[in-house]
Amino acid sequence: MKFYNTFSRKKEDFIPINKNEVKLYSCGPTVYNFAHIGNFRSFIFVDILKRYLQFKKYEVKHVMNITDVDDKIIKKCHIENLSLKEYTNKYQEAFFNDLEKLNIQEADVFPKATDHISEMVELIKKLLKKGIAYKTADGSIFFNISKFPEYGKLQKLNVDQMKKGERVETDEYNKDSVYDFALWKGYKPEDGDVFWETEIGKGRPGWHIECSAMSGKYLGKTFDIHTGGVDLIFPHHENEIAQSEGANGQKFVNYWMHCEYLGLKDSKMSKSLGNTVFIKDLLEKNYSTRAIRFVLLSVHYRQKLNFSTEQLDIAEKTLKKFDDFIYELQNVEMTNIKNEKIVNYTKEMLEEFEKMMDDDLNISASLGAVFTFLKKVNKFKINNKLSNLDKKNIIKSLKKIDSVLGVIFVEKTLGIDTVHMEEKLQTLKISEDEIEEKIEARNEARENKNWAEADRIRDELLNMGIELLDRKEGTTFKLKS
């Protein structure tokens, strides 16, 4: 299995520190607003990565931080006259809600910055002691990049040649160098009640220190994979490396994996540009959460993705294809002979899927293998040449695929004609018998070549969300997904 490591800018064989275990840290949300679909793209990337590692039988220990204190949050709190907790709780809840909707597996730990002040203070003390950090007159503490010669090694930038003009930094913090960054921000009156009294003074943590402190606490000084959006490479991840390696004197992260932007009409989507799309916006337009998930996962994570509702339409169609495929497996007349070809198809599909995913999560090629599989199996289905054994085999392999993709919902689709169907019909106030009666009436009309009546009945049912399928063996129905 190979992953592209931002650090080396190359695909590298993945070798975890401990044989069957992967320690994974992901930069999570800053809860000062709802997370937009661009944010969720990177969280879905992590989800696919994590699920695939599990698919490969690794035990994954996953930590995702929640940033619940920073400049923007404090500002907003004051505007809305809420306490830090009141303000952030709302968005935190919304975040978890959206995670669930998008079928994103929860991390093992979601540490919050405000719960780990003491760990951050410890780390800063260590840096002060080593002389890599310094305190300024206003009580702030900065990281001194000149004491960490490797600074810039992730982003591959040369500090001396960086553009300096644009960086408008006021002198409020009295930094030695403009590139020194804050570990701790000394208290200022406008911070209001957002401060901590600590050994290193009264104030609040800088943004970067939380990830170093919390990853260290939950995953150790060196861990396997660190993820985030490409926009975090610099300065955030660069600074994390400086902090952690500066304090611990050992390698921080073995594999850095970064997710590309999601864009809208050729511009990147970000909160600061104000061109954001939220999950709820799309749900209001009646798109399903699984279609959203599908769009976000179907483009390779290192490829820019230009989001559009057209892609959602295609995704809905694609998912319907899966649903129909699985659903119709039940209607096929089953023989009892195991079909060698089907055995081969499933085997080939799973092998191809794994081979492609092993290559830095090449999801497009993996999905290609799945679609090719559907096509091949459909040919058999059409001729009623499937056995129960084949069916089991097919379902089993799709479930396996979906343990990674998380969008096909094999079980749920198979359950349509039992629990789900009953519930749905109840809300539609129609019984299965009544549907059968209508189908019969329609078939009678069809025999009499009364097409108008036949189509009327079909449309009537379709409007209720019941779709008729005319097959050689007769007419069946299913719920429209």
Next chain:
RNA sequence: GUCGGUAUAUCCAAGUGGCUUAAGGAGUCGGUCUGCAAAAUCGAUAUCAUGAGUUCGAAUCUCAUUACCGACUCCA
């Protein structure tokens, strides 16, 4: 200024030297099936941005050109 990325059909998107006379999905056109649709199925739809070079052989490597995008400021 210093670094970096991308360019494949109408659209999305695999493919990084021969297994590809370029996967897969969507669209469009035309068959099969159907009363007609839907679904399924078969077929059609690409001189791989441009120019030069390396090679027995290039979408794939090298150089140049053009276009777009990004980092160096908060951002997933």
